Amino acid sequence: MSGVDDVMTVPSTAQEIRLASRPEGFPTLENFELVSVAVPEPGEGRLLVRNLIMSVDPYMRGRMSDAKSYVAPYEVGKVMEGGAIGEVVVSGVEGFAVGDKVLHGSGWREYAVVDGARAVKVDPEKAPLGAYLGVLGMPGLTAYAGLLEVASFKEGDVVFVSGAAGAVGQVVGQVAKLRGAARVIGSAGTDEKVAYLVDELGFDAAFNYRNGPVAEQLAAAAPEGIDVFFDNVGGEHLEAAVASFNNYGRAALCGAISVYNAKASDLPPGPRNLGLAVGKRLTLRGFLVWDFDHLQEEFVREVGGWIAEGKLRYRETVTEGGLGKAPEAFLGMLRGDNLGKALVRL
DSSP: OOSOSEEOOOOSEEEEEEEOSOOSSSOOGGGEEEEEEEOOOOOTTEEEEEEEEEEOOTHHHHHTSOSOOSSOOOOBTSBOOBOEEEEEEEEOSTTOOTTOEEEESBOSBSEEEEEGGGOEEEOTTTSOGGGGGTTTSHHHHHHHHIIIIISOOOTTOEEEETTTTBTTHHHHHHHHHHTTOSEEEEEESSHHHHHIIIIISOOSEEEEGGGSOHHHHHHHHOTTOEEEEEESSOTHHHHHHHHHEEEEEEEEEOOOGGGTTSOGGGOOOOOTTTTHHHHHTOEEEEOOGGGGGGGHHHHHHHHHHHHHTTOSOOOEEEEOSOGGGHHHHHHHHHHTOOSBEEEEEO
16 A cells, blocks of 8 residues: 555455444344445555444434434445544554554444544553443543533432443443442343442442333432432433432433434423422533543543542443444344443454
């Protein structure tokens, strides 16, 4: 390959996954297409990266639809994208050498051409590569910023986390405990995940939302009410939190996976008790993680330190078998099959 400073042998073709069609309701494998393409030359200012591990995340479901949103939808017939970590195999960028491991946004393919300005070098000696896509990556920063800045957490708060055994939720609850929460409660979709939250992560209480009405289980777990709600689920969970909030409660609205796969005609009504927000003087605030880049160094320093000290734990669900398994891993994540961060090893 020409016009580059450092090169290693690469194949002439590789695989990528494209959006074959837009799903109606819950996606299926037919919405994805695995194709072979020529491996391009990166040229000056760019890197050719062989992806090693990629992320599947709830927000990707929104990008499969063409509804107006905060991020452009995937295009039908075009390769999808998302967080990935790979090895530089061709470098045309000063400061990047063949063999460097980099974090970038061109997942869903075996080889990616990445602008040098959009690649972040990561150190596999300091943390496993998957951690840079999870606990030390976008999900971890989402948890940290959402709890501490969006929800204005303070020592002594009672905190409720929905979807607490996922990539974001598992970090939220532990940061709250480490920062001095009076009580941390989590919800999850299986008894195994409930046990993980309490026995391994140190939540004070957790419940399986499939075992009964969320409002009743939350009221039992937090008899004196909650001060902070970190919401990854929406729907019934948000309504239950509004009912349990103490005065001046704060909610960080991160996601609403309970309705991501609903058809527009089947969307449930919003929380029926939002009138309580007036008398309780509640703050319900949505947010996007990229609004909090200013917290990146503090986040890595504090959370990375807790991990090194064994104070903060995390799990990953890694799907093996290469790129072709990514759609199955994505659908499994939407079903809640994963414990912690969902990843695919290429």
